[in-house]
Amino acid sequence: MPRTSSRKGTTNSTASGNSSTVDLFRAASGKAASKELERIDQLFYSYASNSSGMIDPEGIESLCSDLEVDHTDVRVLMLAWKMQAEKQGYFTLDEWRSGLKGLRADTILKLKKALLDLEKERSEGHRTADFYSYAFRYCLTGEAKSIDIESICLLLDLVLGSHFRPQIDALIQYLKIQIDYKVINMDQWMGFYRFCNEISFPDLSNYDPDLAWPLILDNFVDWLRSKRG
Numbered sequence: 001m002p003r004t005s006s007r008k009g010t011t012n013s014t015a016s017g018n019s020s021t022v023d024l025f026r027a028a029s030g031k032a033a034s035k036e037l038e039r040i041d042q043l044f045y046s047y048a049s050n051s052s053g054m055i056d057p058e059g060i061e062s063l064c065s066d067l068e069v070d071h072t073d074v075r076v077l078m079l080a081w082k083m084q085a086e087k088q089g090y091f092t093l094d095e096w097r098s099g100l101k102g103l104r105a106d107t108i109l110k111l112k113k114a115l116l117d118l119e120k121e122r123s124e125g126h127r128t129a130d131f132y133s134y135a136f137r138y139c140l141t142g143e144a145k146s147i148d149i150e151s152i153c154l155l156l157d158l159v160l161g162s163h164f165r166p167q168i169d170a171l172i173q174y175l176k177i178q179i180d181y182k183v184i185n186m187d188q189w190m191g192f193y194r195f196c197n198e199i200s201f202p203d204l205s206n207y208d209p210d211l212a213w214p215l216i217l218d219n220f221v222d223w224l225r226s227k228r229g
Contacts, residue, residue: 037097039106044096055091066108067115074158075115078122081134088138129193135159136189146183149175156192164196171195174220181216188214195220 047059055063064071083099085091091099100106103114122131139147139155147155153172161168171192175181181188191214199207204225209218 036106037101040097040100041093043100043106043108043111044091044093048093052090053093055096057089060089060091067112069115072158074162075118077135077138077158078118078131079115080138081131082118084134085138088141132159132193133186133190136186146185147189148183149181152184152189160193160196164201167196167201170202170224171220174223178216178219178223180219184216188216191217 044055047055047063049056049059060076061071064073064076069075079099080088080091082102083091083095085095085099100111103111103118105111105114121127135155135158136147139151153175156168156172195207195213195217202224204221207213207221209221
């Protein structure tokens with residue numbers, strides 16, 4: 001019986017020691033997370049407007065200067081995507097926290113590195129589609145559900161130009177000369193994305209107008225074929 005009692009005591013002591021270790025680890029992790037959030041907040045307030053409590057267009061310009069990127073660089077749009085920012089040209093504190101925690105960036109140097117890594121993430125198939133659809137929503141103004149042709153051309157070049165240069169150059173050329181559409185909606189926008197990813201270019205051999213493509217793409221394909229004679 002004494003042996004049994006001794007083993008129980010050892011087991012209880014070990015369990016108590018393990019529990020204390022886990023508690024210490026949790027406390028340290030919680031403290032580190034708290035410090036990280038504090039640094040993220042400090043970074044936010046170094047760019048935020050005192051009047052609005054948000055990072056506004058002027059603050060974004062300053063941020064871009066510190067990141068050494070142009071404010072029109074696609075990586076700035078990708079940063080907004082990671083934050084899921086709702087209003088173009090503005091970052092709220094909650095959006096900033098969510099984005100930077102996800103990127104594990106609590107300093108400008110870490111954020112610079114994170115922006116480089118974002119380009120790799122954008123190249124993943126499902127992530128590319130998510131970023132592409134977000135880019136359209138982010139550029140909507142007010143209650144609008146469509147975007148003017150000039151802005152769409154700029155946006156297409158920004159988000160797809162580096163991956164699908166021949167298709168995007170041709171599409172932009174067509175959009176600028178056609179007279180049937182003054183604005184583009186989300187369905188048409190996502191159609192452009194599908195076209196670039198699915199259709200053999202420049203021969204267009206697998207384009208089937210019966211597959212419910214947006215009419216603007218049927219017109220685009222007709223225009224391309226007529227150019228070839």
